[in-house]
Amino acid sequence: MYDGWKIILGLIVFVIIVTLPFTMSIGKPYVQPKPSIDTPEIQKMEKKQCIEPKQYMREMHIKILYSWKDYATREGKRVYVASDGKQYDVSLQNTCMKCHSNKEKFCDECHNYVNVKPYCWDCHIEPKVGGVK
Amino acid sequence: MPFRIPTTAGQQFSLPWIKYSKIDNPSTGWGVALRMFFEIAFFRSLFRNTKADILNGRLYVGSNKWLWIGALAFHYCFLIILVRHLRFFVGETPWCISLIDSIDSFWQIGLPMLYMTDIIIAAALLYLLGRRIFNPQVKYISLPSDYFPLFLILGIVATGILMRYFAKVDITSIKELTLGLVYLNPIVPKGLGSLFYIHLFLVSVLFAYFPFSKLMHMGGVFLSPTRNLANNNRMKRHVNPWDYPVKHRHYEEYENEFREKMKKAGIPVEKE
Amino acid sequence: MAGLPKPEELISKVNLKKMPSKKWMDTLPVEFKPGFYCYGAKGKNLEYVEFPNARDWSPTDPDWKLPEDWKKIVIEGIKQRLERFRTFHVFMDICVRCGACADKCHFFIGTGDPKNMPVLRAELLRSVYRKYFTVGGKLFGRNGGARDLDLDVLKELWYYFYQCTECRRCSLFCPYGIDTAEITIIGRELMNLLGLNTDWISGPVANCYRTGNHLGIEPHTMKSTLEFMCNDIEEITGIKIEPPINRKGAEILFVTPSGDLFADPGIYNAMGYMMLFHEIGLDYTWSTFASEGGNFGFFTSLEMAKRLHTKIYEEAKRLKVKWILGGECGHMWRVWHQYHNTWYGPVDFLEEPVSPITGTKFENAKSNKIVHISEFTADLIRHGVLKFDKSRNDNLIVTFHDSCNTSRGMGLFEEPRYIIKNVCNHFYDMPDETIREQTFCCGGGSGLNAGEIMELRMRGGFPRANAVRYVREKFGVNMLANICAIDRATLPPLMDYWVPGVRVTGVTELVANAMIMKGEKERTMNLRMEPLPGKEEQ
Numbered sequence: 054m055y056d057g058w059k060i061i062l063g064l065i066v067f068v069i070i071v072t073l074p075f076t077m078s079i080g081k082p083y084v085q086p087k088p089s090i091d092t093p094e095i096q097k098m099e100k101k102q103c104i105e106p107k108q109y110m111r112e113m114h115i116k117i118l119y120s121w122k123d124y125a126t127r128e129g130k131r132v133y134v135a136s137d138g139k140q141y142d143v144s145l146q147n148t149c150m151k152c153h154s155n156k157e158k159f160c161d162e163c164h165n166y167v168n169v170k171p172y173c174w175d176c177h178i179e180p181k182v183g184g185v186k
Numbered sequence: 187m188p189f190r191i192p193t194t195a196g197q198q199f200s201l202p203w204i205k206y207s208k209i210d211n212p213s214t215g216w217g218v219a220l221r222m223f224f225e226i227a228f229f230r231s232l233f234r235n236t237k238a239d240i241l242n243g244r245l246y247v248g249s250n251k252w253l254w255i256g257a258l259a260f261h262y263c264f265l266i267i268l269v270r271h272l273r274f275f276v277g278e279t280p281w282c283i284s285l286i287d288s289i290d291s292f293w294q295i296g297l298p299m300l301y302m303t304d305i306i307i308a309a310a311l312l313y314l315l316g317r318r319i320f321n322p323q324v325k326y327i328s329l330p331s332d333y334f335p336l337f338l339i340l341g342i343v344a345t346g347i348l349m350r351y352f353a354k355v356d357i358t359s360i361k362e363l364t365l366g367l368v369y370l371n372p373i374v375p376k377g378l379g380s381l382f383y384i385h386l387f388l389v390s391v392l393f394a395y396f397p398f399s400k401l402m403h404m405g406g407v408f409l410s411p412t413r414n415l416a417n418n419n420r421m422k423r424h425v426n427p428w429d430y431p432v433k434h435r436h437y438e439e440y441e442n443e444f445r446e447k448m449k450k451a452g453i454p455v456e457k458e
Numbered sequence: 459m460a461g462l463p464k465p466e467e468l469i470s471k472v473n474l475k476k477m478p479s480k481k482w483m484d485t486l487p488v489e490f491k492p493g494f495y496c497y498g499a500k501g502k503n504l505e506y507v508e509f510p511n512a513r514d515w516s517p518t519d520p521d522w523k524l525p526e527d528w529k530k531i532v533i534e535g536i537k538q539r540l541e542r543f544r545t546f547h548v549f550m551d552i553c554v555r556c557g558a559c560a561d562k563c564h565f566f567i568g569t570g571d572p573k574n575m576p577v578l579r580a581e582l583l584r585s586v587y588r589k590y591f592t593v594g595g596k597l598f599g600r601n602g603g604a605r606d607l608d609l610d611v612l613k614e615l616w617y618y619f620y621q622c623t624e625c626r627r628c629s630l631f632c633p634y635g636i637d638t639a640e641i642t643i644i645g646r647e648l649m650n651l652l653g654l655n656t657d658w659i660s661g662p663v664a665n666c667y668r669t670g671n672h673l674g675i676e677p678h679t680m681k682s683t684l685e686f687m688c689n690d691i692e693e694i695t696g697i698k699i700e701p702p703i704n705r706k707g708a709e710i711l712f713v714t715p716s717g718d719l720f721a722d723p724g725i726y727n728a729m730g731y732m733m734l735f736h737e738i739g740l741d742y743t744w745s746t747f748a749s750e751g752g753n754f755g756f757f758t759s760l761e762m763a764k765r766l767h768t769k770i771y772e773e774a775k776r777l778k779v780k781w782i783l784g785g786e787c788g789h790m791w792r793v794w795h796q797y798h799n800t801w802y803g804p805v806d807f808l809e810e811p812v813s814p815i816t817g818t819k820f821e822n823a824k825s826n827k828i829v830h831i832s833e834f835t836a837d838l839i840r841h842g843v844l845k846f847d848k849s850r851n852d853n854l855i856v857t858f859h860d861s862c863n864t865s866r867g868m869g870l871f872e873e874p875r876y877i878i879k880n881v882c883n884h885f886y887d888m889p890d891e892t893i894r895e896q897t898f899c900c901g902g903g904s905g906l907n908a909g910e911i912m913e914l915r916m917r918g919g920f921p922r923a924n925a926v927r928y929v930r931e932k933f934g935v936n937m938l939a940n941i942c943a944i945d946r947a948t949l950p951p952l953m954d955y956w957v958p959g960v961r962v963t964g965v966t967e968l969v970a971n972a973m974i975m976k977g978e979k980e981r982t983m984n985l986r987m988e989p990l991p992g993k994e995e996q
Contacts, residue, residue: 078369193629200873327555410636412640420822420825
């Protein structure tokens with residue numbers, strides 16, 4: 054019996070599923086994330102440099118933050134010595150968010166882009182829109 | 187076209203008072219659909235797997251579900267991981283993908299959170315590879331083309347795990363690269379480590395290798411005539427398009443040869 | 459068994475875990491071990507059915523007297539079959555060599571020969587397929603699992619395709635449903651393109667073509683055989699039966715394998731059929747031309763199978779019957795159930811089968827109009843048409859061997875069990891892993907019941923015998939029932955070798971023994987003319 058149509062139907066379904074990423078993007082503008090460092094605190098800085106170099110921070114901030122959690126809550130260690138020798142307070146609220154007070158325009162910009170949902174704000178108080186005053 | 191030769195794995199449909207196996211021996215299209223569903227979604231046939239051993243001149247046949255567990259674990263993890271990667275390929279990640287993601291990282295171990303599938307697929311792959319190396323029967327039948335995809339996928343899994351948990355990469359840039367491909371506007375962001383490019387290369391090799399190899403079992407499993415046909419040959423005629431007439435012996439020739447003997451024995455004949 | 463070691467010795471050397479140190483592709487040329495291969499076909503038998511390259515030939519001859527372009531014939535044959543059979547094409551491509559089938563094969567379990575693992579049996583041909591039909595095989599050669607077809611490879615293919623009984627047990631466990639029987643069938647078709655058949659298969663095929671049955675029973679002999687049986691029936695029951703032969707206008711044509719007309723214990727089954735039909739007053743006929751339900755052509759090529767089976771419908775048409783009733787046979791039912799309707803249909807000159815006794819419509823056979831005797835009998839019993847004295851079978855402790863073909867090619871499990879339970883008081887099934895769809899082969903199916911391969915048969919039948927031994931030790935089983943003529947031929951020597959004391963019977967023989975017939979005298983003997991339980995004194 055000729056069952057060829059079933060095979061073709063199956064192939065069509067397969068192709069539709071495989072090309073889903075492409076077809077789902079049709080008509081939707083391509084938005085590139087632009088994390089903003091335009092906060093009063095950063096504007097005040099002479100050399101606009103985070104605690105570590107930018108590329109390192111892009112890749113490793115998650116590791117730093119995760120280790121900071123252990124330093125602060127488990128080991129009681131409150132000082133982070135950066136690679137350039139500078140010392141920073143181990144604190145999300147008081148160190149990171151002091152400069153990056155614009156969570157929505159900084160953190161969320163990339164996190165939403167790659168669909169990452171960090172659980173920082175399960176414990177920490179989420180900064181109000183416009184940053185901590 | 188094949189003949190209608192389903193492998194029947196349960197009681198046939200016959201007399202109304204005999205309960206028949208609607209799924210393992212389907213007599214209708216719906217039964218076949220269910221059979222195929224169980225076959226593809228749960229590896230029904232592999233679930234039956236047994237192990238035979240000869241001890242002191244006796245044969246022992248026992249249940250053996252390891253291969254079923256390993257195969258099922260591997261395939262489902264692979265599927266989930268593939269689907270999870272969709273977050274790199276579409277602008278806004280659909281909620282269902284996020285849901286799969288959060289279920290996969292349900293235990294919230296570490297940061298970035300540990301995916302269960304990452305552990306399971308690695309274990310399943312090592313098990314599948316292990317059987318090829320240590321099970322003498324499987325070792326004997328294995329070809330280089332059996333090891334190759336295993337190592338290939340192990341490589342993909344290993345680089346993926348390294349990128350996520352150990353040598354971190356900048357996934358925002360990665361998504362810029364993948365989305366650039368999706369929008370047919372490729373860009374190469376700076377600062378992407380070699381690990382990522384190895385991962386990408388291995389995946390590309392896998393996709394290129396797929397259609398020419400045993401990995402086509404993915405499509406073939408749908409096409410297997412011993413599974414995807416109903417056992418209803420006596421109820422419904424199955425037509426074979428290339429069937430051709432054959433030369434056979436006619437009764438007339440038979441009677442011509444034996445007529446005298448038949449008549450003598452009192453067997454009725456056509457021509458006296 | 460002459461020439462065979464003792465059972466313990468035979469199996470003690472088998473080690474399923476130990477594989478040869480050489481890779482399988484490096485083990486050529488294959489050694490033709492006596493007891494493992496059938497004698498070659500005789501030229502006259504191949505010639506009679508117009509097969510190519512007909513000549514006398516023996517597998518151990520260094521020169522196989524092949525046509526000069528034999529390689530081309532095989533490759534072309536593969537090509538043609540790839541186009542025709544989606545089964546073949548898919549099965550050549552999708553095996554992942556997971557090994558699930560390996561220890562499912564009774565020949566692998568019994569011989570420990572790795573090339574008897576279904577996957578490797580298929581790889582023997584698959585390697586040739588890859589070499590000539592796939593990009594990967596052409597590019598990577600041996601590393602891609604491909605190899606050239608040469609005479610040694612051909613001999614290896616022949617040797618192992620005639621060590622497979624097409625039982626399909628492997629196909630049940632394969633996650634992709636790869637059916638080694640299908641591969642063996644096609645493999646054997648390729649061999650037959652070169653005239654490489656066995657004597658045990660080609661002889662019956664030629665016989666069947668000429669006389670209508672494998673044994674070459676001519677019409678007058680068939681009649682006298684049936685009459686002899688009826689004399690025995692009269693002696694046992696006091697009832698005189700006239701077997702209807704080639705009778706036009708009968709309602710039903712009855713076809714059974716000719717094995718039931720020839721040897722013990724098949725003949726008791728044939729007596730059983732006639733007693734049953736007489737008791738219910740069935741309007742039926744035998745045919746001397748359609749005197750064979752079995753089909754050794756099926757072990758040769760599908761075309762030959764079709765050539766032999768066509769006569770059954772032709773006879774039904776000539777005798778103007780309404781439908782066809784089939785006796786107990788394995789591969790006959792595989793062919794009837796899965797192929798015959800496709801080959802011969804639409805069968806519009808017959809009527810949809812209805813039991814003339816109970817009025818039951820056999821819905822499941824409404825298209826090809828062929829009903830299995832077990833379906834027919836189970837329906838009779840269900841309707842209370844038959845009366846039984848089960849105690850006549852009280853000396854029997856029965857187990858049931860599911861035949862491969864009716865199990866995995868049909869699904870006939872409950873009907874025979876229902877019948878046995880209604881005619882016997884003592885019935886015990888063998889362990890689950892060895893019955894129903896997981897049943898083990900008798901070791902002699904698909905034309906491998908030749909005497910010269912007794913060692914292979916005893917090895918291949920070992921898993922079946924082992925399960926019988928289990929129920930013999932546990933429940934005292936002494937009778938192995940089945941619904942297959944090849945079983946009735948192969949199981950007795952298998953039982954004698956592995957489990958002495960267990961005898962073999964068809965299901966209908968059990969029915970006829972227990973059945974109380976109208977007007978019968980007090981029975982003192984069973985169909986084998988042995989005293990019934992409690993009647994030993996007389």
